[in-house]
Amino acid sequence: MNDTLAHLPDDPTILKAYIAQLQGRLSTLEEHIRQLIRQRFGASSEKAPANQFGLFNEAEQDQPDNPDAVAKAEAEITVPAHQRKKPGRKPLPEALPRVRREHDLPEQEKVCSCCGSHDLHRIGEEVSEQLDIIPAKVQVIQNVRPKYACRHCEGSIQTAPMPPQPIPGSIATPGLLAYIATGKYVDGLPLYRQEQFVLNRLGVEVARATTAQWMVRCGELVQPLVNLMRDHLLESPLIHCDETHVKVLRESGKKAQSLSYMWVQVAEPVPDHRVILFDYDPSRSGSVPVRLLEGFKGYLQTDGYEGYAAIGRQEGIISQGCWAHARRKFNEAVKGLKKGVKTGKAYMGMAYIQKLYRIEREIKDCSCEEKKMIRQQKSRDILSQLRQWLDKSLPQTPPKTLLGKALNYLNNQWDKLIRYCDEGYLRMDNNLAENAIRPFVIGRKAWLFSTSQAGANASANLYSLVETAKACGLEPYAYLKEVFTQLPAAKTLADIEQLLPWNQNSS
Known part of the structure; x- marks a missing residue:
């Protein structure tokens, strides 16, 4: 303490300036502490309560010109009339199958004793509905292919070919692959949890390395669909872009603790559908969006990250803030x-x-x-x-x-x-991109990391597919099962285009 006082200046003017500087630093530190306390213990929502911020309550009276007119306009905001919904149980969806179970009176109770014994006549019925669920079940599909041969020459043995499979030689059907992919990329269930708490419970033992390899192969399978989705994305006049970190354990030249990045791009090429694409890259440099959006001309909406400056300088790109x-x-x-x-x-x-x-x-x-x-x-x-x-x-x-x-x-x-x-x-x-990347962030909290770059690329492709399907109003499992069934048999570009999420929705 004495050493500190000894270094203080003797000149009162310099001393006052020094104290004022310390007060400014102290005020800034106190401000940051209050912010951290509110972030830690306060509400996380950024939504402001109604009328919390009066537009003209500035202490310094920094009102714009003619504040009375603006204040009057503020006071004259009308709220559209609306009807409140009565509280109560929502009806069950009509699309669900119904199983009819009748609960009838015993025969001896179908008699009236008002003036003798008269039989009661059925005049109607009361129907109440309950929701039931059938747990997942597994079954083994036996693909039986008869073999034919010539009795005369005892040769020319012929067998019907196997239908095209998403993973040739694998025991996994399109339904099983879609089930596991939906669990991880939609419901946020890591593969080890599905192995322990889903498959094992149903009496099936599948190694985690096997399911991981299945997801990598599925990610490679849907690459033609992702390529077509990118073509549609680049045709849009407006693209939203954002990025978030992801850990990949086995990357060349990088430690397991280092961060890589998942980039998301969102566009609405036409009013009836939305394209959401995820891309993995080890880097967060400005070269990544330049590569991903090669050929794009239009508005690019991002946050203030300087990594987008390089693409913003390209001809035909108009940068837009958030x-x-x-x-x-x-x-x-x-x-x-x-x-x-x-x-x-x-x-x-x-x-x-x-x-x-x-x-x-x-x-x-x-x-x-x-x-x-x-x-x-x-x-x-x-x-x-x-x-x-x-x-x-x-x-x-x-x-x-x-x-x-x-x-x-x-x-x-x-x-x-x-x-x-x-x-x-x-x-x-840019909330469209931030909302699109949120399912990936939530899933990352469960599965924590990708083991390899191939796994990260597969995750990017499958996230692209399921998030675009959800944006088009499709049920992810049903859509993935359809893709994994039909895509291996697709022979033309038209066959692949028919499997795009918005085409499935329209059909």
């Missing part, structure tokens, strides 16, 4: 405020962004032409006000604080963020 990430920065700044503080620039920034999102909610059912027109009329005005407020707030805010980071992110991404107003089919944020 307002959800900008809002997240301001939400972190709000969480870093002292308890009880309900005003300030963090709340002001959140209020502006909330107002932009409110317009998007109001026009979500409009056509692309109508969306573009309304954004040009309403959203552009709010963005202009936000830009003025941002230019005024940036010089007044220390850049290393949570608010400073939010303001700088907004400023650095500004040109990309405002591009959603250019076309009606563009989206305000």
Whole structure:
């Protein structure tokens, strides 16, 4: 303590400046501690309660021009009339098969004693439904192929060929492969759990290495479908892209503890279907999206990761930012405020962004032409006000604080963020890709890692197939079984195209 005091300056002016610097650092540290505490113990949702952020409650009175008119517009928001659904049990789906079981009266009770003995006549019935389930069962399919030979020459032995199989020579049928793939890539059940708690329970012993090899072979089998899906993806005018980490134990030149990455791309080439593609790569460098999106021309929506800068500089690519990430920065700044503080620039920034999102909610059912027109009329005005407020707030805010980071992110991404107003089919944020990658993240928590690069590539292909199928309204198991049955027999491009998820849905 004495040594520290001995190094303090004697000049009062320098000492005050030094203390002010320490106070600034202390304030920043306290802000980060409050944010971490709220992240650890507070609600994780970023959704703001209604009317939490008043647009014009800034302590410094940084209102835009004519605040009374805007406040009046805020107060005149109407809520469409709606009818509340009565609480109660939902009816069971009509598509489920029904098994009729009659519970009749005994014969001696079908007599009325009102004025003698008269038989009761059936005048109707009461039907109540219960839901039953038949547990999974296994069976052995015997493929019997008669053999024929000539009695005269005792030669020319002929046998009918086996139908094309997803894995030739394997004991696995398309149904079993689809069952295991659905368990892992849809339900998040690792292969060892399926081995122990599913297959063994049914009296079947299959080694985990065998099921792992089955999934690798299935991933290779569906590669032609994934290639066609990529062709459709690259034809879209807008692609959403995101990435997340994955561990691969056996990679050349990398330790088992190192991270590789799973990249996801989402597009809606036509209104009636969506393409979701996963790709594994050991790297997170900017060369990966350049390779994956080779030949693409249009809008590319991503977060602020600099790895997308390389593809953004290519001719024909228009980079678009994500307002959800900008809002997240301001939400972190709000969480870093002292308890009880309900005003300030963090709340002001959140209020502006909330107002932009409110317009998007109001026009979500409009056509692309109508969306573009309304954004040009309403959203552009709010963005202009936000830009003025941002230019005024940036010089007044220390850049290393949570608010400073939010303001700088907004400023650095500004040109990309405002591009959603250019076309009606563009989206305000990149949530489409973040939502698409979530099933993979949830599954990763269960199976933890891939053993090999082949396994990671197979997982990418199978995730692509099941997530696109789900987006097209298909039941994953039924779709995978159909693919594993029909794809080995496909001979033409038309045969393969017919197995695309949106074509299955239409048929």
